[in-house]
Amino acid sequence: MLKRFYPSRDYEALLFDFDGTVADTMGTHLEAWNLGLAAYDLSLSKEQHQTWAGIPTVKIVELLNQKHGTQISAENFLKEKEVHYLASLGTVKSIVPVMEIIQHYHGKLPMAIVTGSRRKIVELTMDHLGIGKYFDLLVCAEDYVNGKPAPDCFLKAAASFNIKPQHCLAFEDADLGIQSAHSAGMDCLKVTADMQLLSLPVSR
Template sequence: MLLPLPAGDFRAYLFDCDGTIADSMPVHHVAWQRALGEWGGELSEELFYAWGGRPVVDIIADLNRLQGLRMPVEAVAARREVLFQELLPTVGAVPGVLEHVEDAHRRIPSAVVSGSTRESVTASLTALGLLDRFDVLVCAGDYARPKPDPAAFLLAAELLGVDPRSCLVFEDTDLGIEAATAAGMAAVRVPPPWER
């Protein structure tokens, strides 16, 4: 099922990675549960999806506060990434988005704009055989403020040399949609796994 696009003459496509290109959110949740469990923490599926798009370190810090824990933030983040990488071969592409990625290739400049690390994004796109489909990757560490701040999307537009108002964003989280709107960009909402 191809996702319907809004009307407009779009000159660039900007894709979030996890949950948008890569159907990786269920696997990310498993990695989170295993990593947090090693330190006595937990992250419900409901909260995991509600916090989608937030930086990993912020999630761990908030879980420490909410659950009265002292999990080592950097160690838990690193362990979660290792566990995710181990599970990565089980991840496929999101139906409906993959067709737009392939259709845009060599026709419309495209970027990945993610709150995940460059290592994680590159690993996901490589596992899916899609790394070469994107002209630009904008990942955690490339911009100062996370989504819903528009900085990441504005940086991608600048790197692609396209006016932000001519960009179409593909996103699966509320924070991502808010960031696209704040950047003056049109957006396509990618439905979560249970709605596909």
């Protein structure tokens, strides 16, 4: 199935970003951001949200504080944003082309979620979508120090599978995530805004 993207490559593991790649959550997350930020007379544009996709919420709050001279408590805001997100969880759907690949390779290749989101939110979203059974591993924001575009999260997933990074294929929708996968030495498929897949090989 992946041969139409990488005709000459076989992979030993598939590593998926979550938000915007497996689950169509970006609009829900943006709404949660802006509901939370309204209390501080701030807002986050769709473009800025996408630019920062893959960065943990706590780090984004730090970036907003630097940008606007505010003193928003990152930990308090994280809790507020999660409440807003979970209130709209029922509207979240999976991304069909990616799920078709996941279902096709289930039981054939090990698969992991590699995300900048917190484990609690990812697990609740996966439960809502009924897709937890497809994944052997979750690597979430609590599991590493340096977020995307650093390669740490993808390298951790590869190491957990005891598979060399160059034998893993990553799936990403955001530029920072693509940089992270490439920095880890992995090929990457990009999930575009219209939910199509584009091949993004890394130079070896």
